[in-house]
Amino acid sequence: MITISKELLDELLKGCERPEDLLGDAGLMKELKIKLMIRRDPWPQCGRVSPKDDAGGRVDGASGL
Numbered sequence: 291m292i293t294i295s296k297e298l299l300d301e302l303l304k305g306c307e308r309p310e311d312l313l314g315d316a317g318l319m320k321e322l323k324i325k326l327m328i329r330r331d332p333w334p335q336c337g338r339v340s341p342k343d344d345a346g347g348r349v350d351g352a353s354g355l
Contacts, residue, residue, distance in 0.1 A: 302318060302322070303318070305318075306318055
């Protein structure tokens with residue numbers, strides 16, 4: 291099991307003053323979820339093409355990646 295320190299939580303919550311800052315559409319939880327998934331597996335097996343594998347520089351319109 292992973293332990294998250296109180297210091298890390300405090301750092302993450304520094305800019306959160308309202309519930310929307312934490313849980314809103316542009317809130318910390320959404321950003322954190324996205325960043326963790328990218329960090330964990332930047333190109334999961336979902337049919338996307340890694341930029342380094344795509345010589346045309348194409349951008350996936352659905353994901354913006």
